[in-house]
Amino acid sequence: MLRLLLALSTALAAGGDGWKRPPPPIERVLLAAPPPTTLAAPGGEKLFLLTPVQYPPLSDLAVPYMALAGRRIDPRNGAPWGTNGFVGLATIDVKTGRRTDLALPEGARVLDWTFSADGRRLALAVRHDDAIRLYVSEDGSRPAQVANLRVNVVLGGVLRFMPDQRTLAVLARVEDGSAPPLEPPVPFGPFVSESSGASAASTYEARDLLRTSFDDQLFSWWATSRVVLVDTHSGKFRTIGQSGPLADVTPSPDGKWLLVERLQGPWSHRTTWDQFTTRFELWDLLGNPREAARRPMAENVPIHGVPEGPRSVHWQQNTDATLVWTEALDGGDPTRDAQHRDRLMARNADLAEPARELFRAAHRVRSVSYGDAGLVLVEEYERERRWRHVWTMDARFGSASAKPWFDLSVNDDYADPGRPLRERTPDGRVLLVQDKDALWFTGDGASPKGDRPFLDRRVIGAPTATRVFRSAPDRYERFIGFVGDDRERLLVRSESETSPPGVVVATTKGAVRDPGAGEAVLERTDERLYAGADPTPELRRIEQRIVTYEREDGVPLSFHLYLPPDHEPGKPLPTVVYAYPREYSDPATAGQVQGSDHTFLRLRGPSHLFYLLDGYAVLDQTAMPVLGDPDTAYDTFVDQLVMDARAAIAKAVEIGVTDPRHVGVIGHSHGGLMVATLLAHSDLFEAGVARSGAYNHTIRPFGYQNERRTLWEAQASYLAMSPTMFAPQLEEPILIVHGAADQNPGTIPFQSERLYDAVRGTGGTARLVMLPYEGHGYVARESVEHVLAEQLEWFDRYVK
Template sequence: MWGVQWMPDQKHLLCPLRAASKELAESDLPLGPNIQQSKGRKAPVRTYQDLLTSPHEEALFDYYMTSQPAIVDPDAGVVRKVGAPAVYVGLRPSPDGAYLLVTRLQRPYSYLHTASSFPQVIEVTDLKGKRMHLVAELPLADGIPIGGVRPGPRSVHWIVTAKSTLAWIEALDGGDPRAKVSHRDRVMARGMSDGNLIEWFKTPDRLGGRGARGGVAYGSSGKLALVSTYDRRKRWVTTYRADPANPGSGIHRLSGRSAQDAYGDPGRPVTTVDAAGGRVLLQHEGAIYLRGSGASPKGDRPFLDRWDVATGEKQRLFHCGEGRYEQVITLLADDATSYVVRSESRTAPPNYFVVENGKTRPLTEFKDRMRELTRGITKRLVHYARADGIPLSATLYLPPNAKDGERLPLLVWAYPREYRSKKDAGQVRGSPHRYVRLSGTSPLLLTLAGYAVMNNAAMPVVGPTRTANDTFVPQLVAGAKAAIDKAVELGVGDRDRTAIAGHSYGAFMTANLLAHSDLFRAGVARSGAYNRTLTPFGFQNERRTFWEAPEVYFAMSPFMHAQKIDEPILLIHGEADNNSGTFPVQSKRLFHAIKGNGGLCRLVMLPHESHAYRARESVLHTLAETIDWLDRHVKNAKPRARK
């Protein structure tokens, strides 16, 4: 949604005002049934919550979302309305302040799709609201293939380094990622002054990236644009350069790499805000700056590079040393001779420092407010290997006063991730030198209850993009076994007192491991999805539908194997969870299934909570339930009979 923003002259504000409207209609008796209809055309859609469900909710949506744009002069106190009230989802002034790029929704609405898929009108108006150019009228985004994009103009935006030139992306494959074409996308450009419409460039892969510009980032010089594309089948990112001052000049390839190659990640460009308020790449003498996490076998070591795009030459300006975790937060000078660094260690909280011409001075002096809690907690990065040779890692935390050689109850906290190659799957992510922070429902708080915690234990699922989940369960079991074996080898883990836990997809993993292995004494699953037939058009990175791969959906669904969950499992879920796929009913139905099959299960539904838990009462209750459950079924459990 759009909000209050400065006009390019930095003197006026573009604001949404509450539109004068009728009183909010109360919901009386329904006027009739709510009807939906399929007209014989394929239209797969992911599962979403909080969708519109009735004509009354449509009226509520219009009531709350309708706004009246206005330009406000704060000094003079003058408010000038622009155009008519509507359901606006985007208003952006042109860099010269002469036009507005307007995106608004229109009926008919949908009961199956989110608001972002509703019919849209995209147009350019003057500052009085008069239409100057219609970019597109887009119908409901229904029938888009899984993993596809909306046909027609998308990511419509102003070229920030031009006065009033529009650019947008159009799919050349109809938005279907399975279509075989030579080029997936093209970028069009249209100048408002001359009205010329030209094709700027085409790309063999899908243009991608966060933000309104869809993978196109503009340099402050006005002569550079970085273009990022993504091949979803190969999970491959390619970077190109283009010249926004010369639309039609095409693009030139700069680099390409696996999107999952953390070690080879060159970093993200540093941006700044220009005089008109536009976000641009910071350039200095033709070069830009790249800031990255610096993943390595020893953990992350953030860096700052200077990159001459024309020659390809790179110069490393900053590289985090060993023993601490330091990263450049922002540049204070365009030539990078002055910048702000955030620095922390395992025992020292983050503080900020100014580095100027090689000299460092403190900017903040935040105290260690958690010292009494974290004193004595030890932390280390551990490396181990899965049975098939894939290297794995985790961060191992030991509780205060842990004795050498003492075997402790162990909690493994993890979240599965898919990889196309073993090389990428085996890379280390994260740093062992970050400050130990105990907050919210973090599993690290279990160290204060006497547990060893293997946090972010790697659980890779490796295979071709389309079929990796065919071996989801055995790969999970192999990863979990490797983690336990390492903890036991180090002399800190007790194989007979080990628990598994996770959130969302990690909760899904937890239930699967309890159903398909005897590695753990108990589990804690928070806000998960357990019956994949309720997400039939794909989930996570699974692109096949239930009807294309029913055996995979069945094998991956703990609900289908509830009779095998013979270890105690604690299910926690927010009653208002609106995350796609993790309906609260997922936990309720798994509880019913386990209970019906004689299993040991506890279901905790948190009032008013969404996918993550925020209220103090909810956070404390979650921790209390977790510690009580694990103490009873893991820490103080009697040795189990060997099968």
């Protein structure tokens, strides 16, 4: 298997024209130092800055990986294949502003982390060439390896602090001297799959599946972990319980139990590991197990449905030791008539009594959060209307105490109350940030003038809120966390078009006189804590603003307009349109403005915004809504897409920035489909760039994107949504780009190969670029530079 995966990408690499690079001015911007990822430690007394690996060399991706049950594993160390991680770590003391750089071992990369509840300890899963090791930074010190363990991240969850906030529960590799099984020189037999009498089921997740008995053995070996309790101060550890294919371990709030998720064979060759039979075990701290719940194998999950049996099993955070999980009441099938679709179940850790029903939901349960004194927030998703329902409930009294709080479209960004804040208590419980009868919410703050993030204090059940913080109208600012316990000092990430992202400590005190609708009611004073650098000052000469307009049927739309440096006002420019189509149920939400024109512009990856440095105007985040009934919206996808694009170009021409004879379109994934569709069904564009898309939906017949019907229920729609079928109409030049190792089940690489063959075979103009070793997004420096060069050359030839 490893040889096959390696040979495939090697053959692709050998068939090209060599690696290209963009012009030096563009390459300089591309390779500029990235900003750090900012982490606020609990309590807000320390800020951690993580430096990402921006563009790893292609040689990092060229390492053969193991494709096992939906996971791609680096056989050298068990790390997720293709994960970049972080190479730098620094801390800032919020009180003094002092920054300390914390060196990591040479060549090491941080893959995962977790804080202790008091913020004193930061535990890190650090990738080395041969293993993933455990490190801890204590009181802002340099991270030190605390135990000679190999951490196992193959199935995900690995680092959990116990309630004492000193002991760490870790999933670690079994140190028994064994080696992975060797692939037999001759297969054990052919690949065989059989089905009989099954109902229509989702096949979307069918990627990188197990196929042979050898794959089964390999998955079993790599998935096997042991539970280890580590004293992060002394470095001593002890192994408890029985090892096996363990997916997660989570301590109970009182610290007396561990919830352990154990996969059980036989392994399926039809679905990914997260749908395998799972035992939810309760261990005492000596490792003695008892089964609390079980989820059966889920090979036949209905289209857009959920598995039967317990899902999202977790600890109820406002009790000592009670498990809560969600169960489907409709067989997991969203098309089945049902008065209630889900229910929440609860069971005490002593298992003395069977599970009891906590809440019965009319729609699918999306999330559960916990507050003080039994408070529970339950969010439901209503599929029929794309609607969001939020309930408050007292867990002690169940459904009888449930009261509705929010009820709105999931697409209504203007009315979005935000997400409730959560925090860790001193013993590690994750509870809603609650002040007596009020909760705290933060959100994007979408508005007709763009996003202005906010922080609200909202009385439980109340329709209105007290706005404590809102981004300044001429900046883009986001709440990061509280400093201390008084809720008056806030950590805020702040930036503008001309100032790079930094962090300020905002103190909110004193009432504002006549604050105005939607504005903060408290005065604010700022103290700068951290200021970022500007590695690309040439980008500050780029002009950006939000433009609103309507399409011909009156649906409101918008795009973010970017103009190149030193643009001459009134002079029309060659223009690039970038978009990603989305589905909506009503025009009011379809036209809502998204994003902000006060962000600090930074270009990274094969971004379409690099066209700005080549003299193009760019219409970014161009609204491409598809309105209609969620069950049939794709029936009018093509017509609406053409209307959307026509309206955007017309507006750009009207305001004098676009020459309509020189417009190109670019998109990625579903946006790649959009590009091919627009070129096949309109004459609005001179050329297009379609990246990592799917162009023939008849080969994924059980639903795609948000399509809810099968191919046999909506043949005409599936065909209309498949531009490969309209290759003779693709008369404008199209550049098709795809990662040869695309892991996204919906965008298998041969989708691009077949589109190219169809266009070429019908006499069209096309170029196919297959990137060796790359996934759905492109990360290696060689790949990113090459795609940028190809994109620029293509539009310079056919659009400019």
